Amino acid sequence: MENIKAIIEALILSSDAPLPLDKICAVLSETRREDVKTAVAELTAEYDQRQSGISIQEVAGGFQYRTRTEMAAWIKKLKNVKPPTLSAAALETLAIVAYRQPLVKSEIESIRGVDVSAPLKGLLDKKLIRIVGRKDVPGKPIIYGTTKKFLEVFNLKDLSELPTLREMKELQLQGEAKDEVQEESREETKD
Secondary structure (H helix, E strand, O other): OOOHHHHHHHHHHHOOOOEOHHHHHHHOOOOOHHHHHHHHHHHHHHHHHOOOOEEEEEEOOEEEEEEOHHHHHHHHHHHOOOOOOOOHHHHHHHHHHHHHOOEEHHHHHHHHOOOOHHHHHHHHHOOOEEEEEEOOOOOOOEEEEEOHHHHHHOOOOOHHHOOOHHHHHHHHHHHHHHHHHHHHHHHHHHO
């Protein structure tokens, strides 16, 4: 067969969304699944080894070309735009949906303690969450869950890659320690 790695590169590049291994195998039906997996792993290693500006990453259940995070400043300079941001309310709402899904609006509001209509609408508009059904209770409230785009945006293979509560606390403590060191440095330079 032709160069399997070149075909895989072309398939991943031409795909609008992360390309699942099963779909790559379906296109390369005459190639063993293990050979396809090996070729993807070799391609990923080649991009990493040469420190390319792009890489192949597994996100949202498939493979996709991504620019390396170290290139973000250059891309921002080229595009001359700020990346879209989420408000604190939207981030809190998204975190609740991600960790507790599937759940209804009243459950989110119970956790946040405030109305979440606006953050939910914004998250739906950005396609980070979706309606997954209706709860079988009076009023049949809408049930929310995250989308594949959520996984893509946050660079996750699947929901199991979300940080645990312990990891979140460790990151918070590291951030607070870093802030203290920076504050002390500022104070020293003022004197």
